[in-house]
Amino acid sequence: MGSRQIALSKYTDSGEPASLGSIRVITEMLAPFNTAPDTDDPSGESGTVFFHGPGLVIQVPTFSDQIMQAMVTLTDEEFAWPVLMQIRRATGWTFLDMESGQKM
Numbered sequence: 001m002g003s004r005q006i007a008l009s010k011y012t013d014s015g016e017p018a019s020l021g022s023i024r025v026i027t028e029m030l031a032p033f034n035t036a037p038d039t040d041d042p043s044g045e046s047g048t049v050f051f052h053g054p055g056l057v058i059q060v061p062t063f064s065d066q067i068m069q070a071m072v073t074l075t076d077e078e079f080a081w082p083v084l085m086q087i088r089r090a091t092g093w094t095f096l097d098m099e100s101g102q103k104m
Contacts, residue, residue: 006072006084007096008058019066020093023049026060026067029091033083055079 010018020026027037035053051058055076060067072095074080088095088104095104 008070
């Protein structure tokens with residue numbers, strides 16, 4: 001059984017792509033949801049920072065100061081979905097199910 005993947009992005013009111021924030025901002029936004037980077041210094045020297053949370057791993061590319069998209073891998077959907085819904089409400093991020101193409 002494969003892991004499900006969800007793309008995270010953000011859009012302005014006019015539908016234009018917007019930044020999720022810097023790696024520092026994303027770290028602060030995810031902290032209340034028991035989701036944190038796998039390193040003490042998420043500066044992104046490797047090009048990707050992995051955030052681990054309940055039932056999920058979020059890959060954040062760090063090639064730019066402003067992150068435009070991240071990828072979530074659901075490792076346990078039962079634990080991950082409630083956390084993802086809370087993150088979505090708190091951040092305004094849009095989710096795209098990579099299997100179905102459905103935006104949430």
